[in-house]
Amino acid sequence: HELRTPLTRLRTTLELARRPGRAPSELRAALDDLAIDTEELITLADGLLDLGSLETDRASSTVAPLDARAVVRDLVAARPVVTAPHGPPAWVAMGEPELRRAVTNLLDNAELHGLPPVVVEVEVGGSRVGITVRDHGPGMPPGFGRLAFEPFTRAPASAGRSGTGLGLAIVAAIASRNGGEVAALAVGVGSPFGVRLELPR
Numbered sequence: 001h002e003l004r005t006p007l008t009r010l011r012t013t014l015e016l017a018r019r020p021g022r023a024p025s026e027l028r029a030a031l032d033d034l035a036i037d038t039e040e041l042i043t044l045a046d047g048l049l050d051l052g053s054l055e056t057d058r059a060s061s062t063v064a065p066l067d068a069r070a071v072v073r074d075l076v077a078a079r080p081v082v083t084a085p086h087g088p089p090a091w092v093a094m095g096e097p098e099l100r101r102a103v104t105n106l107l108d109n110a111e112l113h114g115l116p117p118v119v120v121e122v123e124v125g126g127s128r129v130g131i132t133v134r135d136h137g138p139g140m141p142p143g144f145g146r147l148a149f150e151p152f153t154r155a156p157a158s159a160g161r162s163g164t165g166l167g168l169a170i171v172a173a174i175a176s177r178n179g180g181e182v183a184a185l186a187v188g189v190g191s192p193f194g195v196r197l198e199l200p201r
Contacts, residue, residue, distance in 0.1 A: 006037045006040045006041050006044070007041070009033070009037050010034060010037045010038070010041075013030050013033050013034055013037070014030075014034070016030065017030040017031075017034075044166075047166035047170065048151075048166070050101075050170060051151060051166060051169060051170055051173055054170065054173035054174060054177050055173050055176075055177075063093060063094060063095050065091040065092070065093065066091065066092050066093075066094060066095070066096055066099060067089040067090060067091060068090045068091070068092045068099060068122055068129050068131060068199065069085055069087060069088075069089060069090040069122045070089065071096060071099050071100060071103065072084070072085055072103055072120055072122055072131060073085065075100060075103050075104060075107065076107070076120055079107060079111070079118070081111065081116040081117055081118055082107060082111075082117070082118040082119070082120060083117060083118070083119045083120065084120060085120050085121055085122040087122065090122050090123075090124045090129045091129070091201055092129050092199045092200065092201060093178070093179075093199075093200055093201065094178040094180075094199060098174045098177070098178065099174075099199075101170065101174060102170070102171045102174040102175065102182075102197060103120075103131060103133075103197070105167040105168065105170055105171050106131075106133040106168075106171060106195055106197065107120070107133060108167060109133075109167050109168060109195070110133050110134070110135040110137075110195075111135075113135075113137060114135025114136065114137030114139075114193060115135055115136045115137040116135070116136065117135075117136060118133065118134065118135045119133075119134045119135075120132070120133050120134075121134070124201070127200060127201050128180075128198050128199065128200060128201065129198070129199050129200075129201055130196055130197070130198050130199075131196070131197045131198075131199070132185070132194050132195070132196040132197075133194060133195055133197075134185075134193065134194035135193055135194075136193075137193055138193070139184075139193030140184055140193070146184075148168050148184055149168045149169055149171070149172040149182060150169060151165065151166055151169040152165040152166065152169075153165060153169075168182075168195070171195075171197065175197055175198070175199065178199060178200070179199075179200045180197065180198050180199040180200060181197075181198045182195065182196065182197045182198070183195070183196055
């Protein structure tokens with residue numbers, strides 16, 4: 001369904017543009033619409049390819065220890081509404097590109113669907129490092145927390161907003177691939193909403 005919608009729009013726009021007597025301004029508007037739908041398809045295809053490779057390829061068993069706190073601070077530096085975590089190194093056993101992708105998706109999700117301020121916490125405990133991204137939006141509806149990490153699953157309140165519905169699914173695939181977990185936090189009314197990514201040290 002997610003692919004069918006932009007493809008249907010592409011076909012409809014092309015059919016209308018090919019009708020005789022179209023004015024130059026109408027053709028320019030059609031080209032603008034086609035460009036938007038094409039970009040949406042490219043984003044969807046890239047996300048699906050990434051998700052497929054994460055679910056089928058095995059993570060490398062030989063990776064150098066990575067300071068998750070430093071990676072998070074670097075990603076947060078360009079986001080003025082996000083509070084960066086402070087503290088000593090928090091070492092995790094995974095590749096940097098995957099960690100950056102997972103945290104970026106969590107930050108994008110919080111900024112798109114939540115409300116500022118967004119706060120990132122990095123905690124070390126036992127054999128795990130926890131990365132929690134909290135925002136002050138309404139959070140997810142009751143019972144939606146588990147579904148949120150399925151591909152193309154979006155809360156009703158997200159209808160009409162940009163996004164592919166793959167961001168949290170990719171985070172979940174990265175976590176699983178590296179022996180970790182991700183979950184929406186159960187918070188009370190008026191409390192900051194959060195998603196927590198746990199990774200092995």
